[in-house]
Amino acid sequence: MEFFIGENYISFNGIIAxxxxxxxxxxxxxxxxxxxxxxxxxxxxxxxxxxSWALLRTLINDKTQLFFLGDSLQRxxxxxxxxxxxxxxxxxxxxxxxxxxxxNYRFMSNNEMLQLDKNIRLNAESPSDPNIQANARVxxxxxxxxxxxxxxxxxxxxxxxxxxxQNRTRIAILTNQRGSNIDxxxxxxxxxxxxxxxxxxxxxxxxxLLFHRECLNQFTRQL
Numbered sequence: 053m054e055f056f057i058g059e060n061y062i063s064f065n066g067i068i069a070x071x072x073x074x075x076x077x078x079x080x081x082x083x084x085x086x087x088x089x090x091x092x093x094x095x096x097x098x099x100x101x102x103x104s105w106a107l108l109r110t111l112i113n114d115k116t117q118l119f120f121l122g123d124s125l126q127r128x129x130x131x132x133x134x135x136x137x138x139x140x141x142x143x144x145x146x147x148x149x150x151x152x153x154x155x156n157y158r159f160m161s162n163n164e165m166l167q168l169d170k171n172i173r174l175n176a177e178s179p180s181d182p183n184i185q186a187n188a189r190v191x192x193x194x195x196x197x198x199x200x201x202x203x204x205x206x207x208x209x210x211x212x213x214x215x216x217x218q219n220r221t222r223i224a225i226l227t228n229q230r231g232s233n234i235d236x237x238x239x240x241x242x243x244x245x246x247x248x249x250x251x252x253x254x255x256x257x258x259x260x261l262l263f264h265r266e267c268l269n270q271f272t273r274q275l
Contacts, residue, residue, distance in 0.1 A: 061261075062268040068103040070271065075110050086113045097122030097142070101133035118146060125176055164190045198233050202240040209246065230254070 062070075075082040089111055094100070097120040100108070112118065120142060127134050135141070143150050159165035168188035175182040195201040209223055227234055230252045241248050253260040 060268060061264055062271065063264070064267075065103055067267060067271060068107050072103070072107055072110060082110065085111055086116065090115065091117045091119070093119045093121075095121050096126070098124050098127040098139060099129040099134045100138055101129065102135060103133070105135060105138065112146070118148060120148070125173065164188050198236040199240075201233070202237045205237055206240050206244060206246070227252070 075085070092108070092111065094108065099122075120139070122139055124137070124139055127136070130136070139150070142148055156166055156169055159169060165188070167186055168190055171182070171184045171186075171188055174184050193204055195204055205225060212223055225237065234252065238248075238250070
């Protein structure tokens with residue numbers, strides 16, 4: 053931590069750790085924020101790690117109203133400490149009521165995706181003997197090169213944009229990491245002058261560094 057601050061940097065976990073120390077050392081600050089946040093809403097709760105869980109519990113008192121949204125099957129941040137079975141732990145530790153949503157609105161117009169989602173959940177409930185009664189047949193496109201894939205993505209964007217010609221269309225391209233495949237997609241989009249926002253920031257990108265420097269400045273001004 054001293055190294056990062058000395059270099060005018062601070063990590064996100066460092067911000068949380070220093071906040072926990074501040075609240076632990078100054079009861080009056082802790083009391084203030086517990087009353088300042090009478091209602092706490094947490095989205096993607098299943099991805100909460102140990103530090104975030106500690107901070108959350110520090111901000112909770114007997115009068116705090118809590119509302120957590122999450123799906124245990126979508127826990128993807130185990131590599132940074134996302135706590136397994138946290139939804140069940142929160143229910144027990146904080147005496148919360150668990151409400152399960154039975155209808156999937158994300159895929160409500162796609163029966164095959166609804167079936168796939170159902171099968172995945174049935175498999176998670178009983179991996180050795182899932183009660184899967186119908187197969188899901190989800191179509192996908194396979195290309196033999198990165199350029200062909202990028203061209204297909206461009207075609208799909210054009211098709212979707214034409215369907216929503218009266219409205220401004222926003223399309224997200226999801227990927228698991230940066231690399232040559234993404235570079236090829238960007239090359240094709242730039243060639244056709246398709247505007248886009250690139251959200252895959254690296255730790256050495258100027259935008260990423262600027263964000264953390266501003267966080268550090270905001271933090272030090274409060275000391």
